[in-house]
Amino acid sequence: MKIKKGFVLTEAAGNSLVVAVGEMADKFSGYVKLNSTGAFIWKHIEKKNMSVSELAELLAAEYDISVETATRDIEAFERTLVGAGILE
């Protein structure tokens, strides 16, 4: 799972927001609001390219949920952000 170049995470009034900068801003306007799980995933994948299973382990440990539930959440997150053109 990898973030496309030109997207950054910012925070406003306790909300985690993904905004497009640079050339990407010509294609993508506005911002995407992430929930706490989404922000957690984002902060990990912005550091390095990670697989769903690697992330599921981390998410399960962080939120005290099963790896299966974490995997489902991550896959849903991935589908949404790939669909929005934010992840590749």
Place this chain on the structure above:
Amino acid sequence: MTDSCDNRESVENVLLRDGYYVTLTSGVSMRPLFKTHRDAVVISPPAGELRKYDVALYTYGDGRYILHRVVGVREECYLIRGDNTYRLERVPKRCVIGVMTSFNRNGKRYDLTEFSYKFYSRFWNFIYPIRYLLFKARVLLSKIKHRIFRKKG
């Protein structure tokens, strides 16, 4: 520095509804801090009177939104100047609709309490007289150059 985002909904409405407004920066007036489309700023409604070094978002109601730094506070207005401009504006307090609360610069998120930002904003304002003199010297040199070449031509 003018706002570059989709302005179909007014910034005032977004601030009222969401309590924040995120936009990319454009223009050169806040250089070297911000570069066009490279950086994103988070604006919040002012919680009270702005203070010196705050970055204010203001509008005169003509559809343009300007993001410049407060360099002085007076009874009725703020004294405002872009980090890369040499003209002081007296902006009525009622024209200020927001204040920058954080920003993303070159991919990194900055809080306004960070030492590097606080140092920059104060230092840059402190050396304003030197920057102004250098700016005037550049303008003068440019005029002299222009005259010399015009005479030769």
